[in-house]
Amino acid sequence: MYAFDYHRPTTARQAAGLLGKDEDVRLLAGGQSLLPMMKLRLVQAGDLVDLNAVDELRGIARSPRSLTIGAMTRHAEVADSPDVAEAIPALAAMASTIGDPAVRAMGTLGGSIANNDPAADYPSACLALGATIVTNKRKIEADDFFKGLFETALEPGELVVKVSFPVPAKAGYAKFRHPASRFALVGVFVAKRSADIRVAVTGAGANGVFRWLEAEEALKARFIVKSLDGLVASTDGLNSDIHADAEYRAHLIAVMAKRAVQQATA
């Protein structure tokens, strides 16, 4: 790791103040992506602002129509929360598939979406559920937040405070795990909120998470597995690597989409 100065704020306001606008200052959340990258010297930070003592960024609040989750809420807390299990069970189930128990004990929602790894799980949940990302400056719709590989709409000086998920009528997530890393080789999150149906795909796109519009259209007729019969995902813009070529990923998208709908309608 390159050397850095360490800061440990206890309020979000202090954290934002320390973050300033300097691109050399980095936030540390669960550290489950950032620390490995810093060890490899892929990331260098002059100053590290540790959010682990900022309690106000943590927690899950439920209202009849939405679930709001603080940026520093751990994956394990989302996976085990009775509120999440009741309001959006697919979200709890998704969180329980991230990495392993030790990763889930540290890793956070805010860190995951700010990182926007093209194979991460949370971006697909945010996009499919039509979540709103609340920062210290503004509110950003999930549709405008994820900008490509490890790219988001966050600007210098901006930190994720919480994410608000509207409660869907139905939702499901199916993930084909990379056999070694356990990240999504392909993951598909589907959600239905009255007439709004969204299908978000992670792991497959060369540019990160995206919506599979043809599947959304097909599910509008009827929100059942059969509606997806025969539908083939295009290989355009899909990742091809030693783990899976674009054609295989396209195949997995259709299979995972069906499994996700099956879960949602079970």
Add this chain to the structure above:
Amino acid sequence: MVAVNMTVNGKPASAELDPRTLLVQFLRDHLRLTGTHVGCDTSQCGACVVHMDGHAVKSCTVLAATCSGSQVTTIEGLANAAGLHPMQEAFRENHGLQCGFCTPGMIMTAVDLVHRKGFALDETTIREELEGNLCRCTGYHNIVKAIAAGAQAMAAEGPAQQVAE
């Protein structure tokens, strides 16, 4: 440098550290608690698992500074004057190790698993929960057996064991 104060195995531990110091480096190099191992240093293998405020974490992927104010338990903190922790005893009884390199992490993960999921653990659950712990020797069968047996033995010990942490 950054001032770090935490409780390790029930005793206060403080130091002025380079902020880059990982929890595992603090435990091994500063406190000489070398039971916690480094297998990969890339967050994959789980040899470095310890408990931080009651949760299993990979100590190669946590800054020591982040643990300020926390309670940390390592493999050295499990046994007490009366003898080995029931999970340690179960690994011994069931031949749950060969070279022993992964064992501290396996046991810390197993104890955390019992705390989260209770004393009656089926094989599928145990295997799923070992997702983040790699063993190069045993083929896992006896580790799985040991954890099931250790969980039962912890039930027999009852709440006393919980307090020990």
